[in-house]
Amino acid sequence: MSKALIRKYLPSPKKIKNLKPLRILGSSLNNPDLWKINRKSISSAAAIGLFSAYMPIPFEMLLASFLAWLFRGYLPLAIVLVWISNPFTWVLIYTPPYLFGSMILGNETISLDQITSTSMSDQLISLWLGCLIFGSSIAGSGYALSRVVWRMMVIRRWHNRQHK
Numbered sequence: 001m002s003k004a005l006i007r008k009y010l011p012s013p014k015k016i017k018n019l020k021p022l023r024i025l026g027s028s029l030n031n032p033d034l035w036k037i038n039r040k041s042i043s044s045a046a047a048i049g050l051f052s053a054y055m056p057i058p059f060e061m062l063l064a065s066f067l068a069w070l071f072r073g074y075l076p077l078a079i080v081l082v083w084i085s086n087p088f089t090w091v092l093i094y095t096p097p098y099l100f101g102s103m104i105l106g107n108e109t110i111s112l113d114q115i116t117s118t119s120m121s122d123q124l125i126s127l128w129l130g131c132l133i134f135g136s137s138i139a140g141s142g143y144a145l146s147r148v149v150w151r152m153m154v155i156r157r158w159h160n161r162q163h164k
Helices: 003-009 013-017 020-030 039-053 060-071 075-082 090-105 117-163
Strands: none
Touching: 013 020, 013 075, 020 060, 039 060, 039 075, 039 117, 060 075, 090 117
16 A cells, blocks of 8 residues: 555544544644554554454544554555444444344344343444454454555556666
């Protein structure tokens, strides 16, 4: 991936630092490791953003920001990837993990009209288990894919230089 391409389409550090949900992190956003574009930071950010997107919690951006800070991932990419889960995509994102979690735990799935307060705890456990499994596998896939794409771009640049 080209650094110029990444910088062109992702928000600047100044814009990220001014996001209201991230203001609580304060001066920790000044860590220069959060803004470096290299193979390790991009692949870490891909994994962090995809994992955070699958967590059924509010403010996934805070989770992604904390994990990017913890694992020194490229913060803008981690935050942008969280946005794949939004009110328009939540049914597509959370239904398969819920069904998978229910299958693992042996719980019967219920339809929306059968939800009661007593059945919610079983359903939330199924959802969380499925989301942790799906989020981890999607994160691992995103990490591996970003490493492969980065490597392919490097090889292509090497070949272009040799041909010149």
